[in-house]
Amino acid sequence: MKVRAQVGMVMNLDKCIGCHTCSVTCKQVWTNRPGTEYVWFNNVETKPGLGYPRRWEDNEHWRGGWELDRKGRLRLRAGGQVRKLISIFWNPDLPTIDDYYEPWTYDYETLTEAPLSERDPVARPHSQLTGKEMSVSWGPNWDDDLAGAPQTAPQDPLLRGIEEHVKLAYEQAFMFYLPRICEHCLNPSCVASCPSGAMYKREEDGIVLVDQEKCRAWRFCISGCPYKKVYFNHHTGKAEKCTLCYPRIEAGLPTICSETCVGRIRYLGLVLYDVDRVHEAASVRDPKDLLQAQLSLFLDPADEAVQRQARRDGIPDDWLEFARRSPVHTLAVRFQVALPLHPEYRTLPMVWYVPPLSPVVNALETDGYEADPDQVFPAIEAMRIPIAYLANLLAAGDEGVVRRVLARLAAMRAFMRKQQVLGVREEELAARVGMQPADLEDMYRLLAIAKYEDRYVIPQAHTEVAQRLAELPGTCGLDFAGGPGNCGALPRPAQGLNENFMLKRHPADRFPSRRLPVLNPNSTRPDRSAPQGSAG
Amino acid sequence: MTIWDTFLWVVLPYAALVLFLGGHVWRYRRDKFGWTSRSTQILESRWLAWGSNLFHYGALGAIAGHVIGILIPNWLTSAIGISEFAYHFISAIPGSIAGLVCTAGLIILIARRSAFSRIRRLTTAIDIAVYVLLAALVGLGTYATVFVNAFGAGYDYRSTVAIWFRGLFWLHPQPQLMATAPLVYQLHTAIPWALYALWPFSRLVHVWSLPLQYLGRPYVLYRSRLAVARR
Numbered sequence: 134m135k136v137r138a139q140v141g142m143v144m145n146l147d148k149c150i151g152c153h154t155c156s157v158t159c160k161q162v163w164t165n166r167p168g169t170e171y172v173w174f175n176n177v178e179t180k181p182g183l184g185y186p187r188r189w190e191d192n193e194h195w196r197g198g199w200e201l202d203r204k205g206r207l208r209l210r211a212g213g214q215v216r217k218l219i220s221i222f223w224n225p226d227l228p229t230i231d232d233y234y235e236p237w238t239y240d241y242e243t244l245t246e247a248p249l250s251e252r253d254p255v256a257r258p259h260s261q262l263t264g265k266e267m268s269v270s271w272g273p274n275w276d277d278d279l280a281g282a283p284q285t286a287p288q289d290p291l292l293r294g295i296e297e298h299v300k301l302a303y304e305q306a307f308m309f310y311l312p313r314i315c316e317h318c319l320n321p322s323c324v325a326s327c328p329s330g331a332m333y334k335r336e337e338d339g340i341v342l343v344d345q346e347k348c349r350a351w352r353f354c355i356s357g358c359p360y361k362k363v364y365f366n367h368h369t370g371k372a373e374k375c376t377l378c379y380p381r382i383e384a385g386l387p388t389i390c391s392e393t394c395v396g397r398i399r400y401l402g403l404v405l406y407d408v409d410r411v412h413e414a415a416s417v418r419d420p421k422d423l424l425q426a427q428l429s430l431f432l433d434p435a436d437e438a439v440q441r442q443a444r445r446d447g448i449p450d451d452w453l454e455f456a457r458r459s460p461v462h463t464l465a466v467r468f469q470v471a472l473p474l475h476p477e478y479r480t481l482p483m484v485w486y487v488p489p490l491s492p493v494v495n496a497l498e499t500d501g502y503e504a505d506p507d508q509v510f511p512a513i514e515a516m517r518i519p520i521a522y523l524a525n526l527l528a529a530g531d532e533g534v535v536r537r538v539l540a541r542l543a544a545m546r547a548f549m550r551k552q553q554v555l556g557v558r559e560e561e562l563a564a565r566v567g568m569q570p571a572d573l574e575d576m577y578r579l580l581a582i583a584k585y586e587d588r589y590v591i592p593q594a595h596t597e598v599a600q601r602l603a604e605l606p607g608t609c610g611l612d613f614a615g616g617p618g619n620c621g622a623l624p625r626p627a628q629g630l631n632e633n634f635m636l637k638r639h640p641a642d643r644f645p646s647r648r649l650p651v652l653n654p655n656s657t658r659p660d661r662s663a664p665q666g667s668a669g
Numbered sequence: 670m671t672i673w674d675t676f677l678w679v680v681l682p683y684a685a686l687v688l689f690l691g692g693h694v695w696r697y698r699r700d701k702f703g704w705t706s707r708s709t710q711i712l713e714s715r716w717l718a719w720g721s722n723l724f725h726y727g728a729l730g731a732i733a734g735h736v737i738g739i740l741i742p743n744w745l746t747s748a749i750g751i752s753e754f755a756y757h758f759i760s761a762i763p764g765s766i767a768g769l770v771c772t773a774g775l776i777i778l779i780a781r782r783s784a785f786s787r788i789r790r791l792t793t794a795i796d797i798a799v800y801v802l803l804a805a806l807v808g809l810g811t812y813a814t815v816f817v818n819a820f821g822a823g824y825d826y827r828s829t830v831a832i833w834f835r836g837l838f839w840l841h842p843q844p845q846l847m848a849t850a851p852l853v854y855q856l857h858t859a860i861p862w863a864l865y866a867l868w869p870f871s872r873l874v875h876v877w878s879l880p881l882q883y884l885g886r887p888y889v890l891y892r893s894r895l896a897v898a899r900r
Contacts, residue, residue, distance in 0.1 A: 214884050221879075222725040229714045230787075262712065262787040325888035328880035333892040346701035349878040350708045367791060370707035370872075411889075594894070 136432060136443040137408045138452055139319065139339030139483055140382055140591065141461040142391070143400040143471045144312055145580055146489040147542065151278065151310035153177050155390035155399075159314075162389050163376070168368020170236035170261045173273055174375035175390045177312045181289040181522065182276040184311075186232040189361040190475065191290040196226045197359030198322050198478030199415060207416045207479065209325055209357060217328055217353055226356035230367070234272045236261040279308050291525040307517040309489045311526070312398070314390060315362040315375035316474065316482030317341050319406060319430065320415040323374070326357025331372075337594070338403075339483065340377045348372050359478035383594035397583045402459030402590045403452060404466075404483070405432040405443060411481065420477040420529040427473060427481050431466050434459070455592040460579055461485070468568070468576050470538050472527035487580070488527055488535055490542055491518040509543045509562070541566045545573045545580070670845055677859050678844035682837050685862035692869025693877075706875035712787045720777030727771025731810065734764045739831045756827075761819040768811030775807050795871045802864045809857040817853065824851055830858055 159175035178184045192198055196211040211217075211226050239256035247254035260267040276285045286292070317334075321341050324332040331347035332354055334340070343354070343363070348371040354363045355372060363374045378388035382401075386392070391399040407430050414426035432439040434456035443453055456462065464471040464487065471485035513536060514520070520532045520539070528534040544566040551557045563570045579587055696704065710717050737746075738760055746756055779800055782788050817824050833846040847855060868874070 209888070214886070218880070218883065222721045223714075223718050224710060225718075227710050227714060230711050260787075263790060265786065321889060324890055328883035329878065330880070330882065330886065330890055333890045336891045336893045346704075348705065349875055349880070350705040351880065352708055352710060355711075365708075365711040367709065367711055369702070370705040371702075 134407050134432075134442055135409045136405055136439065136446045136448060137336065137339065138443075138448050138456065139317070139404050139406060140377060140401060141317075141339075141404045141459075141465070141483040141485065142314070142377075142388075143461050143464045143485045143487060145396075145398040145400070145487040145583075146309055146311065147487060147580075148396040148398045148583075149177070149310040149312060149489075150396045151177055151179065152395050153274070154393050154395050155312055158389050158393040159375075162378070164364075164373075166366075166368070168366040169364065169373065171230055171233045171273070172364040172366070172373065174362070174364075175312065175314045176273060177310050178274070179277050179279060179308050180311050180526065181286045181292055181308065182279070182282070183285050183288060185234075185273045186228050186361050187271075188232075188288060188290055189228075189359075192359050192478065195228065195356060195359070195361070197357055197361065198480055199320065199325075200479070201416065201418065205416065205418060207412065209322060210359075211326070211353070211356060214328075217326065217351075221328065221351055224352045224356055227352050228355070228361065230262070231271075234275075235267065237267055237269055279306060282306070282308075291522055293525075295519060295521045295525070305517075307491060307519070307522075309491065309518060311486075312390070313360065313362070313474075314388075314484060315341060315377065316360055316480065316484045317375075317377055318483060319408075319411050319427070319481035320479065321358075322478070322480050323354040323358040323363050326353040327351070327372075328353060332363075335379075338379070338382065340379050340382070341374070342376060342379070343372050343374055345369075345371055345373075359475065359480060360482070382591055385591050385593035387589040387591060391589065397588065400460040400464060400579075400588045402461035402463075403434075403456040403592065404459060404462050405434050405439060405448070405453075405456050406430040407432060415479045415481055420479075421531040421534075423476040423479065423481075423529060424473065424531070424534060427476065428466060428469075430481070431462070433466075434462065449592075449595060452592045455590055458590050460588060460590055463575075463579060468541065468572065470541050470576065470580075472534065472538060474527060475529075476527075477529040486527055487542070488523045488538055489518060490539060490546075491516045509547045510540055510565070513539045513543055537566075541568065541576075542580075544568070545576050548573045549577050549581075670848055674844045674848045677855075678833065678847040679842045681859065681862045682842070685866040686837075688866040689868055692866075693874070696869045696874060704874055704878065705872065706878075707791075707872045709782075709788045709791060712791075713781060713785050716777060716781040716784075720774050720781055722774070723770050724774025724778055727767050727769075727774050728807075730763065730767030731771055731807075734760060734767060738764075738827060739834050742831070742835070743827050757818070757823070761814065764814045765811075765819045768807070768814045771807050772811045775804060779804065795867065798867060799864070799871045799873060802860060802867065806857065806860050806864060809853055809860070813853050813857055817851070824854065826850070826854055830854055834858075 155175045156173055156177055160173060163174050164170075164172040173185065176185050184190060189195065192210065198210050199207050200210045202208050212220075237258040237260055240259055241256055243254050244256050257266055258269050259265065276282060279286065287296070317340055319339070321332070321334055324334055324341060327348075328351050329347050329349045331344045331349070333342060333344065335342065350365070350370045350372070352365060352372070354374075355361070355365055357363075363372050365371075366373050378386075378390075381388060381392075387399070387401050391401055410430055414430050415423075417423060417426045432443075434440070434443075434453055440453055444450070461471075465485050471487050473482045473485050475482070516539070520535050521530075523535045523539075524530050524532040544562045548559060548562045548570065551559050551562075558570060560570045563573050568576075578584075710721075738756075747753075751759075782792060782796075782800070813824075829846045829850050833843050836843050836846075847858065850858070864873075
């Protein structure tokens with residue numbers, strides 16, 4: 134057993150309102166640059182729909198992720214090392230920018246410079262690739278809220294096999310939102326696909342990054358990622374991806390998508406796992422067993438044997454304390470109400486989702502079925518979002534898994550409703566979903582109340598490490614000239630420990646101080662009023 | 670032997686080699702971030718499938734042919750039992766195929782780069798210079814192989830060009846060997862030096878990054894933040 138820590142995320146789809154604030158703030162921070170106009174490290178898709186890039190989930194076509202060969206050995210779906218070198222001059226599985234969308238802007242000057250006239254002036258769209266006028270016919274979120282769904286939704290790869298159950302008629306239509314970032318997988322196929330060795334997973338926190346100095350634009354990471362969350366910057370000629378906002382994570386702050394999430398759907402926390410068994414877990418024969426296999430990798434941070442081994446493997450004590458309070462561990466492992474996105478890709482992803490409950494289908498109610506809120510469990514079968522669809526998304530097609538999760542969520546609601554409205558504590562409800570009443574209350578606090586401090590339990594990176602890091606240039610992701618993490622160009626701050634770390638500015642300069650990780654018992658804030666010499 | 674010959678066959682090669690070596694050291698130390706093949710496949714893939722594969726595989730074939738024909742001396746090939754006739758046969762037939770494949774690829778690549786404005790916009794002055802030099806180099810080389818060697822009178826470049834070329838590396842250049850070579854061989858021999866001089870400052874540096882180390886590597890790589898910092 135070798136213990137590693139991983140920063141994981143859980144998103145509660147029940148509460149996602151599809152406002153795209155996460156996408157916009159992420160874009161503003163990370164990909165608002167030439168060459169990345171089309172890139173959304175975070176995007177929100179309407180399901181059912183085609184997604185971004187179009188039909189990314191159809192990995193029979195894109196061949197991302199891993200598969201088992203005839204002898205049951207794990208291999209890259211797009212082919213191994215020899216195959217990659219042979220096709221290095223042209224990658225047969227690479228999406229083109231038209232599979233994402235052609236980015237555009239408007240000639241706003243025609244508005245601001247327009248003379249007084251009878252009619253309103255019109256700003257026309259211009260391609261950000263060619264500068265020419267273009268007619269916009271596809272975008273990163275073209276089918277938002279089922280727009281155009283009669284044409285697009287039938288092409289949703291997840292509807293394959295359940296077409297006859299899914300009516301896209303207006304009265305029976307269903308939809309929900311799926312915010313997506315890089316999964317920071319335990320078994321990342323992008324890293325495995327990179328011939329240059331430019332991509333790596335960080336030992337300390339599991340964040341997957343691209344070394345911008347080693348990337349040579351062989352492009353296999355982009356096709357190798359089954360989630361299509363590695364992008365190509367056509368301006369710099371390098372691959373880029375979601376960094377899990379690691380400069381913020383290292384400072385104990387949530388990612389920008391989480392911080393700005395209006396619906397408070399996101400949770401960030403540590404998970405401890407056994408890195409020695411990753412390969413074995415990704416290689417189980419039946420894709421439906423991948424969820425259990427991945428869960429079996431996660432180690433109980435309250436277990437003393439795990440703690441001893443973790444210390445031997447260099448995980449600091451305060452990180453273990455954070456792991457014990459991790460909302461990700463709580464939702465994914467303890468309550469088991471969060472599920473990995475497309476476990477069948479065998480990458481063991483680390484951004485998990487609480488599946489959405491949904492209203493009971495109208496058609497059934499008119500058939501004499503009364504949607505009694507207390508009829509918790511039958512209602513799950515009558516929900517608007519087909520369980521088969523959620524199972525294709527979050528459970529490799531295993532409907533039983535999704536049913537179990539939805540039952541727990543529904544039981545929690547019913548239990549709390551009875552307790553708060555009627556003052557009745559119906560313990561039997563908890564028992565029926567294999568939980569304790571206190572568990573349901575804990576789950577309610579975490580999912581419904583969702584305090585900032587409970588959602589984001591992120592240990593700071595160790596400052597003694599940070600000090601050394603900050604003294605070295607070139608360690609900042611995307612810190613090239615004009616890059617968003619352009620720490621090299623910022624004046625070197627004075628000698629405060631936290632101050633010198635990655636952000637190169639004290640977090641409090643950017644964020645209100647109450648947003649600093651008050652949970653961190655070891656957090657020492659440098660005295661910013663003390664004279665520290667000039668920066669630079 | 671004119672001063673012009675000395676310039677072309679002595680000064681130019683050594684000046685280009687200095688730029689080539691020094692340029693690479695400079696580029697690697699100062700501009701790892703710019704060290705990339707700068708692929709445009711994301712912007713256009715269908716033409717590239719033909720252009721890039723034909724060009725690269727043709728070029729690899731042509732480079733292999735040059736290694737055999739230029740770097741390996743006559744006496745060595747005859748010592749291992751390859752007669753002059755056999756050598757000529759090998760150089761003419763596969764050599765012509767490689768040259769034609771490479772030329773076809775390059776034509777497609779140039780057409781593609783000019784035809785698609787999204788790619789044209791990303792094309793730098795150095796890219797254009799590289800394309801011009803490559804076109805001249807590949808065109809002349811293919812012409813010499815096909816029309817002089819395979820279907821023409823033939824020219825024994827192994828006793829002139831090859832000896833002169835190897836002489837450069839013994840620091841014993843013999844410009845007189847090149848002075849009498851046919852014009853097409855002179856051009857095909859002189860133009861590459863401009864390309865080598867430009868090489869470290871162009872995207873051609875990606876050639877040295879061919880990731881052979883990928884073979885046999887463990888698939889998933891981990892790096893410690895500390896290790897990255899100590900780098």
